Amino acid sequence: MLIREATAEDWPAIWPFFHEIVAAGETFTYPLDLGREQAQEWWLLTKPNRSVVAVDEAGTVLGTAKMNRNHMGNGSHISSASYMVAPQYSGQGVGRALCEYTVDWARTAGYRAMQFNAVVETNTHAVKLYRSLGFEVIGTLPEGFNHPAEGYVGLHIMHKRL
Numbered sequence: 001m002l003i004r005e006a007t008a009e010d011w012p013a014i015w016p017f018f019h020e021i022v023a024a025g026e027t028f029t030y031p032l033d034l035g036r037e038q039a040q041e042w043w044l045l046t047k048p049n050r051s052v053v054a055v056d057e058a059g060t061v062l063g064t065a066k067m068n069r070n071h072m073g074n075g076s077h078i079s080s081a082s083y084m085v086a087p088q089y090s091g092q093g094v095g096r097a098l099c100e101y102t103v104d105w106a107r108t109a110g111y112r113a114m115q116f117n118a119v120v121e122t123n124t125h126a127v128k129l130y131r132s133l134g135f136e137v138i139g140t141l142p143e144g145f146n147h148p149a150e151g152y153v154g155l156h157i158m159h160k161r162l
């Protein structure tokens with residue numbers, strides 16, 4: 001697997017699984033009807049932030065991540081990241097590789113920590129992955145997310161010192 005910069009040319013491969021994940025309403029706080037163009041603007045970030053794709057040997061996009069400064073001004077030393085893996089490649093290490101990549105990026109870029117602002121507590125695979133990479137739940141917003149099947153569930157704030 002290769003992780004490289006995402007480009008506008010990658011968007012046609014990202015959009016189908018991005019749309020599926022967002023429209024399911026189970027893991028992201030994005031509007032369920034988020035349109036293709038707006039989604040691309042929100043996901044494909046410009047420097048100093050970054051967006052990447054994980055691709056296989058044939059160039060097939062397996063997943064994507066965006067990494068960015070989490071806060072401005074005197075909080076600009078904290079980074080954040082978000083991840084999406086095409087469902088057919090789930091469980092094959094793509095999410096772990098993307099997460100490790102973003103942590104390395106943040107550390108190399110001089111950030112002091114990485115913070116995830118809204119990890120849905122029922123997204124147990126993500127929570128387990130992040131914990132395995134040294135992230136801790138530092139707080140939970142009770143009923144901060146209206147899950148389509150589980151109802152109101154918590155949103156974790158997760159943190160890792162770099």
